[in-house]
Amino acid sequence: MNCSDDDLQLLVVGLDAGCLPILEPLFESGETPTLRRLFDIGASGPLESQIPPWTASAWPSLYTGKNPGKHGVFDFLSFDGYDWDVVNSTHVRERAIWELLSDHGLSSVVVNVPVTHPPREFDGALIPGLTAPEDPDCHPEGILEEIEANCGGYRVYPQAGPEPYRSIEGYERTIELRGKAFRYLLERFAPEFGFVQFQLTDSVFHERPGDKKAIEAVYRAVDREVAATIEAFDPENLLVVSDHGMGKVRGREFRVNEFLRDRGYLAAQSGGEGMPTWSRAYQNxxxxxxxxxxxxxxxxxxxxxxxxxxxxxxxxxxxxxxxxxxxxxxxxxxxxxxxxxxSEQVDFPESTAYVRSKSELGVRINLEGREPNGQVSEDEYEAFRSELIEELSAVRTPEGDPMFDAVEPRERYFEGQEVERAPDVVTVPAAFDNAIVAELTGERFGDPVEPWNHKRMGVVAAAGTDVDESASLSGATIFDVAPTICALFDVPVDEAMDGEELPIVAPSERRQYPAYDPEPITATDDAGVEDRLSDLGYL
Structure with a gap:
């Protein structure tokens, strides 16, 4: 890649929950002409997400190129004994792609990417996204105030504006301010790499499920901002990526903790002692x-x-x-x-197995020596885990269909130094048309509370002067994005990355980089962040 001092060499546009089943009708109806053109002229296809295919874990996988067993984020929540906290950037134990580029003399502007607060040092600028507070620390210090003064404001979440709660006007204004801030920073820092993420392409499905008018308005607004950015900065290359897909949930909701209680593995109680650090963000x-x-x-x-x-x-x-x-x-x-x-709640210290969070898609074992009041000894662990896997694998919905596509030990999906943070047993709902929840309701099965939810297949598209636009992208995975970015900049790929360069670009050299030395983990402890995640159904 030939870089001049003031050229934007690569623009990455992140569409949270973007996928072909959502995009293709928008293309056909003419709602998103800019995105359609990029898909028409470039290489494009499905992008397989990870397990679990949820925002807080999947974006760190995309921007580090490594699975959660290496970067350490498995969910919106992190657990320490029976306590929990919302994840933030200090929970990500691997270097982000913009930090790797910075080490090679390349600057970046990163806006709204989830799990990037508090920001870490690198050459460029960063405004964090989901799991950040509404008035977040940014990099460099003082840049948010500068943006607010020059762009007419900024907001991480649409609820921060004057528009009505969950309104189309609030969505559109949030996206407009996102685009303005991104372009301001591109002008201000003249980076080689730009990465802007749009979260509302996911949130609209959680907040206004099936609302065609709202979905179209969100994607139209995103398309306008992408068009304005391309027109203003004419990037040499462009990648559109998503962290997972989105679709209707037509199957059943399985209350795993009810199943575990029926099997004698789980104790329950009322009165609020079941979650020692439960906050007022608890969704009900x-x-x-x-x-x-x-x-x-x-x-x-x-x-x-x-x-x-x-x-x-x-x-x-x-x-x-x-x-x-x-x-x-x-x-x-x-x-x-x-x-x-x-409400009945799980009594975690007195249980042997439980689901802590539905979006980590797993069952945790109350292991002696790991949890403060562990009920399962290390000698019993493997046999007990195998028993859980066998029993959960046999679960059928009331219609007689398998509840899960797979029930596996965590090592089947995760590999790396952070595997111990993962749930012990991973459950993959059948085609993601079924869903699991953690609540105790008295019944094992019910109709899904969320009629739309995440699917495994996202999307990727690539166009530009350094891109083979005729390449087939079949088999692309979320872990391939970071190596591809490295290759587009002729930067050696970290050999610890789990993906490969997409065939749109020639493979790059692989290199063993020094071990990453992340900052100590710090607490999020922000009621506003918890409230937002609760609004979206993640807590």
Whole structure:
């Protein structure tokens, strides 16, 4: 690649949850002419995601080129004993591609990529994305204030604006500000590498599932920003990538913890002690509204605790209210912690196995010597894990279909120094038309709460002067993106990366780099971040 001092040599556009089943109808209807042109002139195809195909783990895999067993992020949450925290960049234990490029004298501008807060040092600029607070630390220090002054504001999440909650106007304004900030930084820093990610192409499906008008508005807004960036900076090469796909969930929701309780592996209790660090972001079927969690513990909470002791849980109340059309209006007046007080929860210290988080797609074993109150000895571990795998593999939906495509030990999907952070058993729902959840509701199966959710296949497209636009991209995986970026810059590929260069570019030299020395892990501990993840259904 021939680089001049002021040329944008590679532009990467990240479409969270972008996939061909979503994009092709938009192409046909003329909603996204810029993206369609890129796909038409360049090489394109499906991009297989990882397990689990969820944002917080998949984007670090894409931008490091390494599986979660190496980079250490398996979910939106990280666990320490029975406590949890939302992941941030300090949980990513491998170098990002822009840091590797910086080591080779190349500068980058990175905007809105998930799990990049707090930012780490490199040559260029970074505004973090999902799991960052609304007013995040950026790199270099002071750049966010500069952007806000020159671009008319900035927001990580659409709720930070004046527009109505979950409104199309809020989505469009957030995307517009994202594009303006990115172009401002491209002008300000003149990098060789630019990477902008659009999260709302995923969020709109969680917040307004199946809303064609909202989905089209989000993609139109993204297309406008991509077009404006290409027109202003004329990048030599362009990659469109996604972390996973999106589609309807037509199967069943499996409450794995109910199954484990029925098998005698899981203990439950009411009153809120099951999650030692549970926050008011806890999602529940009764709650809507920003101020519902603000309260002092009082008579209502104590009353619900008493009711729970007699088996009158909020899950049962919700079902009854829904039948008579009162669930939503009453729910708006019930504080989150009150809901928690009447909900059955997993008693983690007293259980032998449990699901901590649905989006890590796995079961954790309460192992002696690893967890504070471990119930399974090291000598029993492998036999118990095999027993769990056998029992879960045999689960059938009420229609008699297999619940899972695979139930495997974690080593089947993860390899590296961080494997111990992974769930012990990995469960892969059948075609991702089924879903798992962690809640205790009294029933093993139900209809999916989320009618749209993640799929395994994302998308990739490549065009440009250094790209073989006739190449076939069949078999491309999320781990191939970072090696491909290295090759486009003639930078040696880290031999520890798990992917290969896509055939759009000639293979690059492989090199063993010095071991990465990340900063110590720090807590996120931000109620606003937790609230946002709860809004999206991840907590």
């Amino acid at each position: 079927d009764l709650l809507e509204g920003d101020d519902a969690g603000d309260h002092e513990p009082g008579a209502l909470e104590r009353a619900i605790e008493v009711a729970a002791a007699f088996g009158i849980t909020t899950q049962r109340v919700a079902s009854a209210l829904d039948l008579v059309g009162l669930k939503e209006p009453i729910g708006r007046r019930v504080p989150n912690d009150v809901i928690r007080a009447g």
